[in-house]
Amino acid sequence: MAKLYFYYASMNAGKSTTLLQADFNYRERGMRTLLFTAGIHDRGGKGVIDSRLGIRAVATPFEEATDLRRIAEDAHYESPLACILVDEAQFLSPAQVRQLAHLADEVGIPVLCYGLRTDFQGRLFPGSAELLALADSLVEIKSVCECGRKATMNLRVDGAGNAVRQGEQREVGGNERYVALCRRHFMQRTA
Numbered sequence: 001m002a003k004l005y006f007y008y009a010s011m012n013a014g015k016s017t018t019l020l021q022a023d024f025n026y027r028e029r030g031m032r033t034l035l036f037t038a039g040i041h042d043r044g045g046k047g048v049i050d051s052r053l054g055i056r057a058v059a060t061p062f063e064e065a066t067d068l069r070r071i072a073e074d075a076h077y078e079s080p081l082a083c084i085l086v087d088e089a090q091f092l093s094p095a096q097v098r099q100l101a102h103l104a105d106e107v108g109i110p111v112l113c114y115g116l117r118t119d120f121q122g123r124l125f126p127g128s129a130e131l132l133a134l135a136d137s138l139v140e141i142k143s144v145c146e147c148g149r150k151a152t153m154n155l156r157v158d159g160a161g162n163a164v165r166q167g168e169q170r171e172v173g174g175n176e177r178y179v180a181l182c183r184r185h186f187m188q189r190t191a
């Protein structure tokens with residue numbers, strides 16, 4: 001039976017790199033994949049999955065209203081898909097996560113989602129909450145805080161490096177805007 005996977009981590013942990021490696025692995029064996037990423041996350045260009053290691057791939061951008069199930073079913077019936085890979089999965093709506101579960105259960109396509117667990121306030125993203133509730137497999141991709149502990153949280157910082165405690169949940173950015181920290185140091189910096 002095809003499964004729904006959620007690979008979660010803090011920022012800068014290697015999620016996009018791992019996704020692109022998995023994609024390459026399928027494709028080098030002659031299998032077809034379908035890639036999605038959040039339209040809002042245009043750090044490397046809209047519809048581009050960009051890893052800090054320099055590898056990148058074009059993907060279908062999803063917005064709130066994008067019907068992932070229809071896009072994937074159309075592609076699958078044209079030529080079978082071996083796998084669906086979704087980057088920035090924290091930005092999925094709960095309904096889109098359910099569409100992905102349908103694709104795994106009823107169409108038989110494995111779905112691998114990669115994303116953040118929590119935002120800059122330490123709260124679950126809606127897409128991540130739904131994935132934590134529904135995924136068959138939850139896999140943590142680990143990275144380290146500046147102290148050497150596991151970095152599980154994402155601190156938002158301003159231009160001077162000070163913690164930002166209030167704001168919109170969604171704000172695209174990279175290492176200049178976010179720092180991955182362990183819970184202890186996240187709590188200290190946001191206290």
Ligand SMILES: Nc1ncnc2c1ncn2[C@@H]1O[C@H](COP(=O)(O)OP(=O)(O)O)[C@@H](O)[C@H]1O
Nearest residue numbers: 010011012013014015016017018050051052053
């Ligand atoms: N030149 C490099 N060589 C090896 N690793 C690198 C290089 N540049 C960045 N990295 C590592 O890549 C990881 C970030 O990868 P990325 O896929 O962009 O993360 P994420 O998608 O989780 O934000 C970090 O662990 C960082 O240390």
Ligand SMILES: Cc1cn([C@H]2C[C@H](O)[C@@H](COP(=O)(O)O)O2)c(=O)[nH]c1=O
Nearest residue numbers: 011012041119120154169170171172173
């Ligand atoms: C913590 C946090 C992050 N974001 C945004 C910032 C980036 O555009 C992406 C995560 O990118 P990565 O591939 O994991 O490096 O999410 C946000 O909008 N809100 C937040 O609280």
Ligand SMILES: [Zn+2]
Nearest residue numbers: 145147182185
């Ligand atoms: Zn720490």
